[in-house]
Amino acid sequence: xxxxxxxxxxxxxxxxxxxxxxxxxxxxxxxxxxxxxxxxxxxxxxxxxxxxxxxxxxxxxxxxxxxxxxxxxxxxxxxxxxxxxxxxxxxxxxxxxxxxxxxxxxxxxxxxxxxxxxxxxxxxxxxxxxxxxxxxxxxxxxxxxxxxxxxxxxxxxxxxxxxxxxxxxxxxxxxxxxxxxxxxxxxxxxxxxxxxxxxxxxxxxxxxxxxxxxxxxxxxxxxxxxxxxxxxxxxxxxxxxxxxxxxxxxxxxxxxxxxxxxxxxxxxxxxxxxxxxxxxxxxxxxxxxxxxxxxxxxxxxxxxxxxxxxxxxxxxxxxxxxxxxxxxxxxxxxxxxxxxxxxxxxxxxxxxxxxxxxxxxxxxxxxxxxxxxxxxxxxxxxxxxxxxxxx
Numbered sequence: 001x002x003x004x005x006x007x008x009x010x011x012x013x014x015x016x017x018x019x020x021x022x023x024x025x026x027x028x029x030x031x032x033x034x035x036x037x038x039x040x041x042x043x044x045x046x047x048x049x050x051x052x053x054x055x056x057x058x059x060x061x062x063x064x065x066x067x068x069x070x071x072x073x074x075x076x077x078x079x080x081x082x083x084x085x086x087x088x089x090x091x092x093x094x095x096x097x098x099x100x101x102x103x104x105x106x107x108x109x110x111x112x113x114x115x116x117x118x119x120x121x122x123x124x125x126x127x128x129x130x131x132x133x134x135x136x137x138x139x140x141x142x143x144x145x146x147x148x149x150x151x152x153x154x155x156x157x158x159x160x161x162x163x164x165x166x167x168x169x170x171x172x173x174x175x176x177x178x179x180x181x182x183x184x185x186x187x188x189x190x191x192x193x194x195x196x197x198x199x200x201x202x203x204x205x206x207x208x209x210x211x212x213x214x215x216x217x218x219x220x221x222x223x224x225x226x227x228x229x230x231x232x233x234x235x236x237x238x239x240x241x242x243x244x245x246x247x248x249x250x251x252x253x254x255x256x257x258x259x260x261x262x263x264x265x266x267x268x269x270x271x272x273x274x275x276x277x278x279x280x281x282x283x284x285x286x287x288x289x290x291x292x293x294x295x296x297x298x299x300x301x302x303x304x305x306x307x308x309x310x311x312x313x314x315x316x317x318x319x320x321x322x323x324x325x326x327x328x329x330x331x332x333x334x335x336x337x338x339x340x341x342x343x344x345x346x347x348x349x350x351x352x353x354x355x356x357x358x359x360x361x362x363x364x365x366x367x368x369x370x371x372x373x374x375x376x377x378x379x380x381x382x383x384x385x386x387x388x389x390x391x
Contacts, residue, residue, distance in 0.1 A: 012076040012165045013038075013067075014368035017059060019082075020044055020199040020222075020316065023365040024066050026073070027344070027373045034373050035345030038073070040066030046238045056156065063160055071349075077157065078166045078368045080173050083203050083217040085153075087113045087144040090214075092130065092137040101126075105140060115146040123169060127213035130302050139302060141215055143169050166371065171205050171215045173367035177340045178312065180370065182210050191308040194338070195292060195327075196363060197317035199223055202288060204295045206306075213303055216295050220288045222317040225281045232280035247277055248319040278322035285323050289330030296331075312338040314363035340366040 014025045026038040042062040089112045105124045109117040127139040157164050188209040196203040199222040206214035230240035299306050328335040340363040
């Protein structure tokens with residue numbers, strides 16, 4: 001949402017500060033090959049304080065350590081504002097010239113958000129024409145950040161002595177990761193549904209072709225699953241989280257590894273644990289499925305004929321096979337695990353996982369980095385229909 005754009009040879013460092021971990025990624029382009037040249041990941045301990053000042057101290061310490069030890073070069077960074085840090089509203093406006101639309105968007109933002117919205121705090125996505133009653137209107141997605149949130153974000157970077165090149169909105173960065181595969185003419189009307197399953201919430205992004213048309217944050221995430229397992233199996237929340245993580249690792253082995261071979265059958269105990277977890281999270285997964293279904297129904301009614309044939313799941317919680325299967329059953333649709341670093345050379349970096357794996361938790365960070373190095377997409381302002389109202 002915020003740009004200080006200069007011409008540089010090396011890509012900035014992408015920093016994604018999430019609810020459960022901090023991920024940092026730097027890419028380069030050698031000829032026609034995009035690769036990861038540096039990376040780092042730090043996970044918040046289960047006992048991490050929720051008090052903002054203490055959490056900020058942990059973030060500063062962790063980022064400094066990764067900058068020193070992760071092989072990163074330079075101080076230029078691209079960062080992201082999470083959905084819970086943004087105000088997101090849908091409005092419908094009459095079709096009008098862009099100059100008039102910008103003024104209308106500013107007026108709507110002042111009316112709809114509970115904070116003063118400056119030019120550098122606001123972006124909008126024109127999702128396209130819709131029919132509202134007997135009128136043709138434009139569906140507009142407003143994205144805004146409060147002055148306090150933005151200043152706190154910039155102060156954090158200043159404390160780290162980092163230079164912000166770009167501050168992105170989380171949904172836009174996430175879609176950029178997969179938008180690069182939508183290059184054919186046949187993809188112009190393709191419907192993409194991305195579901196980012198995080199610890200505290202799940203984000204839903206719907207796009208038609210290379211155009212984002214819908215964004216929604218749902219307050220159901222891995223924390224709900226952990227609590228459900230804790231209650232059902234009489235474990236502490238920490239024990240339930242560890243049990244789910246072990247189960248995810250056992251059931252999400254990448255193709256080509258010994259764990260994925262047909263004769264490497266799971267033990268009876270592993271199967272028993274898997275079934276117990278599935279039963280425990282069923283109610284929460286079905287609730288999440290209903291919410292996602294409402295999102296898809298809204299899109300099919302608003303943008304007539306907009307119906308996906310599959311859903312791509314990303315984020316750390318997307319590795320939960322039981323959750324994927326329950327969502328697929330509930331939505332009557334294939335829910336597949338996304339691979340954000342597909343076609344990116346990761347041989348020179350330690351991403352904390354088997355390099356043949358899906359690396360789905362890196363989706364947002366990848367989108368931040370790809371803004372600068374994607375061969376097929378020398379990204380410009382206004383991509384995905386996003387417009388920034390620069391001062």
